[in-house]
Amino acid sequence: MSESISLRVNGIDYPVTIDQGRNLLSVIRTEVGLTGTKEGCDDCECGACMVLLDGQPINSCSYLAVQAQGREITTVEGVLQGDALHPLQRNLLEEGGVQCGFCTPGMIMSATALLQRTPAPTEEEVRIGLSGNLCRCTGYSKIVQAVQRTAAELADS
Amino acid sequence: MTVTETPRFVRADGPDKVTGSGRYTADLSLTGMLTAKFKYAGVAHGRITKLDTSAAKAIPGVFAVLTQADVPNVRFGPFVQDRTLFADGVVRFEAEIVAAVAAIDAATAQRAVDAIVVEYELLPVVNDAEAALAPDAPLVHPDWSSYGAARPMVRNRNDASFASIAKGDVEAGMAQADHVVRSRYVADGCHAAPIEPRAIVAQWEGDKVTIWSSTQVPFDARAGVCETLELPANRVRIIVPHLGGGFGGKCGFHQEAHVAALARAARRPVRLVFSRREEFLAPDKRREGITYEFETGVRNDGTITARRVKMVLDNGAYTSDAGFFSQIGAMHGLGPYRIPNLLAEAHLVYTNHQPSGSVRAPTAPQSCWALESHTDEVARAIGIDPVEFRRRNAVDTGAEGPSGQLYGEIGVQQCIAEAARLAGYGQTLPADEAIGLAIGWWPSFSVPSGAYVKIDGDGSGQIITGAQECGTGSVMTLRQLAADEVGLRAEDFQLVYQDTSVAPYDMGATGSQTLFNNGRAVVAAAAQVAEQLRQLAANRLEADPADIVLADGRAHVAGTPDRSVTIAKLAAIAAGGELLIGHGSGAPPEAPALVGSTCVGNVGMAAWVAPQFSCHAVRVKLDRDTGVVRVLHVAAAHDSGTIINPLAAEGQVQGAVIMGIGQALTEGTTYDDAGHQRNAALLEYKLQTCADVPPMAVHFVQINTPNAGPRGAKGLAEAPNVATAAAISNALAQLVGQPVRQLPMTAERVWNAMNATGAQGGAA
Amino acid sequence: MSFTIARTLDEALAALAAGARPIAGGTDLVVGARHGKAPLPADLVAIDRIPGLAEVTVTAAGITIGAAVSHHTLEGHPLIASTYSALADGSALVGSPATRHVGTLGGNIMNASPAMDTGAGLTVLGAEVELRAQAGSRRVTLADLWTAPGRTSARPDELCVAVHVPTPAPRSGSAYLRLEYRRAMEIAVVGAAAAVTLAPDGSVAAVRVALSAVAPTILSLGGLETLAGGSVNDVAAAVAAAASQQATPISDVRATDHYRRHTVGVMARRAVAAAARRAAGETIAIPVNRSIGIGAAS
Ligand SMILES: Cc1cc2nc3c(=O)[nH]c(=O)nc-3n(C[C@H](O)[C@H](O)[C@H](O)COP(=O)(O)OP(=O)(O)OC[C@H]3O[C@@H](n4cnc5c(N)ncnc54)[C@H](O)[C@@H]3O)c2cc1C
Ligand code: FES
């Protein structure tokens, strides 16, 4: 059965009418129209679909959209600081942490949440923090470097 | 969305990718677009006794249901024409497409798929490639001899492609040996597993179709569509949006024609997006399982006198682009060694498994794993340190390789020395740790390729190339080549790529060939523009064109830097007269000659242009109670010629090494007795996570390679995937007391090997 | 089809009485549906916003953990880490940070998978589950709760509201370990938890051990009473043998029964050893899997 609800994504309220069984990912990509969040699997194993729900990372592929009502959803499209890249986005590029880019939005969301709860993570903390995001291209090291560099920069500023 | 500040050095497609604004194929939607779904066989081998789509067609919202009866009756395949778009009376693997549906939404499409009635008479499942070679084995393709095939292919019943490489006299060589070491290894198949599952969108306008596809090889995909739907090339346009990784899994021609046929029948745009499960089961690109029987004769002084290797490769149900695997596999079974007497025989054998295809350095990582594990056994048999053994027996500059190729300058010995040094080979380690080392090799592929370069009136440049970017950054690097040629900065160029109707041919993101071949084309195209610029500058500066230097955004007269004019100015002048446009292709370097060897089934894979070499040295730790293995450090030394973009190159090596660790330890497809994959999900097919990744030291041996690509570059995307699993195996064998003879070397297999008493040759 | 977000416990209980199924984080329910394991229940009531259900309370008898407490909270909770360590060890291993943020203890328990990572720890800690329906509430032991894979003895109208864990005796420690092929995003191939109480002389005064993924439900090892008085090493060895002997594992794509039977003994031995070290006052960071042995950060 369809239900009309409101989802708040990147600070904007979107009225959507959706089936109750729909996952948040497909609603974000279709009804809300933001395709930065990716779908890479059907067993909640890849992390390409990661978004923030009230600041905490969730796999949007496996979260019911109706359950996200009244929460603040942040997607990769909400990470830019005005028109400027977030330091994490810039560092991912400068450190070479982006290849095909398909894992990148999910990585960015996981890393953002990690830096919020652990502003000065150890390398091991970064590795565990990103362990729900598979990347087949980079071998992860340059992504880890980018996150650590971002932590250092944010601490300095 | 516009991004105001661009970072220091970034890949041209980088801002799209970090902001989420970059579009991948599954992100596209067109007005009126339908959803495609396939009806798969579900059984590994069966004759279709009933196929009824009428109930599916009757469902409201279903716009098209297609079977083989609805498309031209064309058998296709790059090496053997053994395949049709849809099952033609018989299904030969579990995910063979029997029918395709286009419907208003995914749920309706799924209902239609479920409503298609198919009944089978089950046929015997050919589940084991070795058994399939037996003279009385059931045939996967009873009509094999009537199929068309590329001329050099040697075929016989289930053996779809036989290749052998022979040199010297193996019997005599074995007779000269002090020891003959025999071993058997078994490598399971595995998957490319890009994080983006494939997606295809097709739309017809009149008699022309545009297909957006997540392919690594748009021109190949176009050729496949043209062949199977009987269309001329100029009516099929393939566009590749951003591509979410490929690793060979998205090489070749896949489902583009199915989606195009659906869109034509439905008279609507159609989109297909694979689920992860489909991505595991349906693409005809899986890394082939291989069994190996080695026999190496060696003298006590450490010289190899002879080698014999027999390989059986699991082709799967159809020969996609795997036709050359037997020959390139044979090369890898012999290895980069100096061996006077040798015989390699490789059979690519039909089974009722998913078809094999070009996954990142096809045949190489598993063959390197087997051969290099065997090589350590040989070294141990005569009590020589494995590193020393390789120093003595590996090929070198001026040496002759197994297929009779004489090498110009190559860096394999430097790779061995560097990897051993970076790994701290020889250091004292805790009892549960060891360092293993392995060498690998891979060709550069010399093929035709084309590009255009133009500079517009405002001085900004564009490269229009057929090359395909799949994440490696090689297309990104093309900007640097063009920029250097005309005296601009890489950032002054934008790339237009991945569109078959706009740019000239390129083979695509396959065979690590982009820089090697398209680099050559871009340099040639940019050189034409540079020539025009020199002419214009010469006129303006009243100098000889030959004296004009293009650098730093200016053209100046050699020796007098202040006699100059900006390239922007020259571009403005050109905009009012003869436009600045170049096109290029350049002659591909020729394959080297082979001397003294005999190659049967020769598809051109025994003579390697600008071969790449590598050595990986890996330190591992073993939990002796459980067989769980952890990789603690990887040292990777590579001779891939000149490294033009160090950041991207290092990223290639790191990514490939981690893939190699996965292949070594956790990534392998297992089949049940009925020929179904048992672990077609990421939870059960385990890629390495960020938490598993060890520290890594990467070194590039940059030497002056003859016959290489632009500036001495070779390829790079595949080579670093070759030697990792082998090095892990050689470390592990020291801890276990014998090699773990089946790949992946899962914890349970390691534990079994530790507990096997004197087991030799068997696979757990 | 209906989906209700319960604002109070009474609302949730009323929904259950009307036939709805509870959903907390959905990491089992939604993932299972998406993966085709079981269709999503037609009527759902979300229990993740009920005040108080996500709280950890210290009581005279021990600790009470609300059913909606997330694994993330459990792995980082100082008291749970120090005193109920086996539970924290288990929660810290669940999925990824995202799974741990949304996945709840109640969901883990009520999902009743034999491979669950908190079950063995809760069992050795002697936890009881509080089930509540409109008619009232009752407490059941874990052994009484889990009846088969994916099955509990709870009635459909009963909500798990809390888990009660008694305060361990002095000089006690606990630990949970699992066999994993990667350092993250794993599912227990086998797992074992141990709770050890040491006598003043360093010998083992009491030991309890429970195993995951080797039986239809979490398996509590029997016959360990006789081990009291033995040294930690001897007890660990005896426990390993008992674990391998009492386990009834299956063969599947992750491991054969043979290998599981062996490795569950290894996990049990290590769990006893780690629990004893903790009982002796040593701090082994949560989770044991990533602090010592092959999974330790290098
Ligand atoms: C990627 C991934 C990795 C995972 N890894 C692990 C792992 O390593 N170890 C592990 O143990 N688990 C793992 N899980 C499983 C899952 O995350 C946990 O079991 C989690 O604790 C479930 O909690 P939930 O709140 O999400 O449950 P839900 O999915 O919301 O519910 C699970 C079941 O319990 C019922 N239920 C929920 N709450 C209550 C309640 N209070 N009272 C009565 N019934 C209730 C629901 O109706 C449902 O049947 C993993 C899951 C995913 C997706
Ligand atoms: S899409 Fe893979 S975890 Fe959500």
Ligand code: FES
């Ligand atoms: S960059 Fe391709 S998957 Fe991470």
